[in-house]
Amino acid sequence: MTTVIDRATGEPYDEPPYAAGALRRLYGSRPGRLLLPAATHPWASELAALTRRTRWSRRAIDRICETYGVDLADFDVPEDGFASFADFF
Numbered sequence: 001m002t003t004v005i006d007r008a009t010g011e012p013y014d015e016p017p018y019a020a021g022a023l024r025r026l027y028g029s030r031p032g033r034l035l036l037p038a039a040t041h042p043w044a045s046e047l048a049a050l051t052r053r054t055r056w057s058r059r060a061i062d063r064i065c066e067t068y069g070v071d072l073a074d075f076d077v078p079e080d081g082f083a084s085f086a087d088f089f
Contacts, residue, residue: 016067049086057085064088 001014017023026032026039038044051057061082065072082088 018064052085054084058082058088060085061088 002017003012004015005012026036052060058081064070
């Protein structure tokens with residue numbers, strides 16, 4: 001968990017980090033640490049971004065909303081939903 005400050009109230013609260021399991025495996029295991037240079041290379045970010053632009057990435061939106069308490073009713077959601085996870089952001 002990461003402690004963050006609510007901007008509206010100024011109160012601290014705990015929030016789970018995004019992709020906590022992947023980060024734990026990457027930094028907390030010998031194989032993960034061996035892959036760390038490749039995983040932190042700029043092309044790895046570009047590759048990950050490409051996957052977030054696919055229609056299949058929409059499945060992650062519900063998990064993100066549930067994990068972080070995002071109410072989509074507060075936003076202008078397209079009638080047919082978001083085209084991709086990247087479109088959600």
